[in-house]
Amino acid sequence: MATLLRLATAGSVDDGKSTLVGRLLYDSRSVLTDQLDDVARVSRDRGLDQTDLALLTDGLRAEREQGITIDVAYRYFATARRSFILADCPGHVQYTRNTVTGASTADVVVLLIDARKGTLEQTRRHLAVASLLRVPHVVVAVNKIDLVDFDEQVFRRLSAEVVAAATDLGLADVRTIPVSALAGDNVVDRSARTPWYDGPSLLELLEEIPAAGDPATEDFRLPVQVVLRPQAAAPDARLRDYRGYAGQIAAGIVTVGDRVVALPSGRTSTVQGIDTADGELEQAFAPQSVTLRLADDIDIARGDLIAAADDAPAPTQDLRATICWLSDRVLLPGARVLVKHTTRTVQAVVRDVVGRLDLDSATIGPAEQLGLNDIGQVRLRLAAPIAAEEYVVSRRTGAFLLIDPHDGATLAAGMVGEPLAEARCPGQRPAQYVI
């Protein structure tokens, strides 16, 4: 059976993202006849002499009218080797929050640059987002290579430029491919018009890239979603005393008999059983949804974290974090917010804004406040402890949302610690950090 790979696209307006996605779907035979008939008809109605593949993804009325992508569209396609979930993200500056949305779950970001324009501020912003959100792989499609006469030197120069910018931001795995989304060069099939390029096509590369990391290398974490106690409603009288802690394993592996600790209480116990509706398991791993039974009757509720007893995070009420500010409102020190971390939501106050990321220098400069699309560092004081870890250690237990307590709006994507600064020296953990 096929595995699943999640991709997000990124790039500036008019770099041809929608066309590339349309081409990827079309050339991999993932577009069905009625969809193609539909876009062919709309293209003809508009007086175009060829079918505009961008219409395959720009589904909203306003998008088709304006020829831009407004919101993330999710697309699904498959080859014999793999299935893909593609988050097609808008490139417009005002929709950067959608790129953050797409990148938060992505295994790969496919970043487009226009061969005639090279690396733009928006390119650096998207590389920063990919780095901050710890997207394991970045593929840069140098698009419109046909418009620079398939010039090898242009491709080499732009590749060097974008890889340098990515390395500055701490991205380790960046690959570049010369592409013409409009004509289909190196998207699904390798192109004869780039004889100087001996690498894989975009789709070939996506089929080979490893998906998420190996759970065996991570410590066990399970945020408790629900305590299942069927009592009198149990289907079987023997289950009336059943008490299980249900959740999706965020990291690592758990085996019956393992010692675990419940956080933030710190009480320890042993895993007595791992249940699913299909029967008991001896062992389970991320990202399986399971239910744990423990040997001891300890008080555990939704929002608690069950973790490996010998390597558990220390609960804290003080967070230093990097955030992508996604709201039109300005973030000022003293703001009261809600922090949603795993399955726990707590009140918090923003103690101060430490700084803002300067995209040109890839460093954090001083700042008093954060505005829409700013990436910055803040210190938060929480009303109750959470079992947070550095985002660099875990994409699940290091991530949080900031929510407006008044109207419920999602204000920011938060990542515990200083992932960007730390990322600049890969393999080396910072001597000290505050979380």
Place this chain on the structure above:
Amino acid sequence: MTSTATAATTGARRDDTPPGRHRLTQLQTLESEAIHIFREVGAEFERPVLLFSGGKDSVVMLHLAVKAFWPAPVPFPVLHIDTGHNFPEVLAYRNATVARLGLRLEVARVQDYLDDGRQRERADGTRNPLQTLPLLDAIAAHRFDAVFGGGRRDEEKARAKERIYSLRDEFGQWDPRNQRPELWNLYNGRHAPGEHVRVFPLSNWTELDIWRYVAAERIELPALYYAHERAVVRRDGMWLAVGPYSRPRADEEVTTRRVRYRTVGDMSCTGAVDSDATRVDDVVAEVAASRLTERGATRADDRISEAAMEDRKKEGYF
């Protein structure tokens, strides 16, 4: 919905074998994600409800909900928005399923709205767009704050823009330009009184995933999903069943063909496709080879305009 205890394993089960020791297959990944979503909603909302029509997507939804809360019962009722143009075998299936699982079934009937004049029959006879008002009224009357729907993003271009949690105002409206960013698997379900959240646990599933899952889990579906003989007429390039809600027009010839349904909705606008697929494995093969989308092949109501679904969703439709 069988929940038989199997021998302890490392997560491998039945014919859906993982490709590696600590890797999930595509179907296992999708199942785990959907169960996570069901549990989040079950824990964070006061009054969730699951839309259940007896169609394959809502049947898979219910199957996942049972798994998510096992061995406790599903902690919410189900709601059917009844167009009045149902396939009888689907209604029978709906009732049997609800009884077997001991669920509470709420039904909101389009016919009631037509009878007392709150809505009028459309000229084209389709009742799918008429479901919006009874749905919104039912949500308000029961004060449901989370409404599970079986919508999949692969179905339609406006659905492809939908979040897993979709905040709706008191009019049930969807505003595609003002959706909450949805980050990691941290779903923000906060809403004001009167607002509700539509939840789509099958967002990332495709039609083929649904069928492969139905096969792997041996889920029973209404019989009309499999090939059978039926009296039909050709209309708008589809085979429409001849029945009390869809009578042949003067110029239409009634023929008996071997067909099956890819979607099950309003009988008057849901078309059948020619098929010999009588078993689930045949259907999986047929869906994998099809060059037409599910809706393109069988849903007349989506053809009303280029943005028919988007327009209906903005009004509060799923």
